[in-house]
Amino acid sequence: MTRLLGPVDTAIDLARAAPGLPEQALADALAQVAPQLAAHARTPGYHPYGLPELRAAVAERFTRRGLATLPEQILVTSGAQHALSLVLGLLGRPGDRVMVENPSYANALDAMRRARLRTVSVPVTDTGWDVEIVESTLRQTVPQLGYLIPDFHNPTGCLMPDDERARILRAAQRSGTWLIVDETLAELALDVPPPLPFASHGASGQVITVGSMSKTHWGGLRIGWLRAPAKLVTELAGQRVATDMGGSVIDQLLALELLERAGDLLPARLEQARVQRAALADALAEHIPQWTWRSPPGGLSLWVDLGEPIGSAFAEKALDHGVRIESGAYFATDPGLFEQRLRIPFTTSPDTLHEAVQRMAAALAQGLSPSSVDRRPHWVA
Ligand SMILES: Cc1ncc(COP(=O)(O)O)c(C=O)c1O
Structure with missing residues (x-):
């Protein structure tokens, strides 16, 4: 219980690919x-x-x-x-x-x-x-x-x-x-x-x-x-x-x-997304170089290949390190698929993305417990 109430409040949210509206x-x-x-x-x-x-x-x-x-x-x-x-x-x-x-x-x-x-x-x-x-x-x-x-x-x-x-x-x-x-x-x-x-x-x-x-x-x-x-x-x-x-x-x-x-807002939003996509890619290449992905021509997230089927265990561990994210399995039609994937949105600032990737690298370095029960509330956008 403490786990749910503790880190969730301050966690960087990478579960929702949802940008904010300029003030x-x-x-x-x-x-x-x-x-x-x-x-x-x-x-x-x-x-x-x-x-x-x-x-x-x-x-x-x-x-x-x-x-x-x-x-x-x-x-x-x-x-x-x-x-x-x-x-x-x-x-x-x-x-x-x-x-x-x-x-x-x-x-x-x-x-x-x-x-x-x-x-x-x-x-x-x-x-x-x-x-x-x-x-x-x-x-x-x-x-x-x-x-x-x-x-x-x-x-x-x-x-x-x-x-x-x-x-x-x-x-x-x-x-x-x-x-x-x-x-x-x-x-x-x-x-x-x-x-x-x-x-x-x-x-x-x-x-x-x-x-x-x-x-x-x-x-x-x-x-x-x-x-x-x-x-x-x-x-x-x-x-x-x-x-x-x-x-x-x-x-x-x-x-x-x-x-x-929309014509005034959209170009800036697209430019921001490109900058954030590059920042996420750079941070991943620097801190978790074993993960791979194809740069998408659009959208708001990377579909990252983890190289091994650890998505849910990793998402669980990442929350302990202050990052809320969903395993690729959450996007599958049937259980057990896409455990090797993680959807990482680039909808937050470059600094936040960099911090999130550092936290994820730390989570990964600690090792994962494959059989832990997933107690996280699930919620994506
Ligand atoms: C493909 C897709 N459909 C629907 C939605 C939900 O959109 P809305 O907030 O308009 O309900 C999203 C939001 O993440 C989405 O990515």
Whole structure:
């Protein structure tokens, strides 16, 4: 117990790949929002589809990125995770199959388990997807749903090439699978041009695109969205009323302001991520040279190969040394996989990353106890 209360409070958090929002951007946006509130406060304030202005702005953003979109195709949600849960709740029945990447975003896998869906996994390796496996999985298992993170995949950082997107879209169309495409990280393009929306690569009638402001702006906004055929959006809005009636007007006004300034904010955020990625790489090379990784073209984390299957034991030990981190196993569809991996986010300052790596090196030097019971609370972003 003391262990949980002691180091957790002061530990450097490398479990969440989640950057903060610059103070000035927040102050400027809040100043713009305050005078708009009075007009909204005179209305009931329930917007199950999302604030109309924000829906329009998100639709416009898709259109600008190369995928013509109307506001009625957008549902504003409390983050990408909420969007995913709404879709799983509406389109998935217990026992239905869902095709997922392995590894994948841990909270998405958790949502699928809680919805009692059966996962069928397709591998994502350091070199990306094997489209033939994806195609044959769709053909042979005919899943009701598929969940993909094609843009700077969490946790591997891989970017799916355009031709593979087109092939997977065609295969999903043939199997009648609804594809949920999570574009939460799409704008975190560090070394390459930002990818086009997945749904722009072919017939998108059965594609639901999920997006978020959590990585481009701030997770604490709790603003995300989904893009789907308008009829499905109406059904999802019904699902949404049953859960929370709609999102906060204040949060959505703030999100709208921030979205309108995305062009000012994003370049600095990308530059910061590049600097932090380099700092993490340097610190690892200096203090733990036996660990290896491929530098991802975008995203917010390194998918590090530890050279031996020690991920969970290491994460346990790292907490004793003041670093909270998750083993690669936490991102696996099945127990026992990816124990040789660690996802290390580069979302904190270079100094903090350097300190974290030094602490991790010290943890490693002490040796690991393979059979210790994992008592850490698990929680990633
Ligand atoms: C791929 C992916 N999807 C969804 C989420 C959750 O996003 P949100 O904070 O918008 O719910 C994250 C956050 O880490 C993510 O990396």
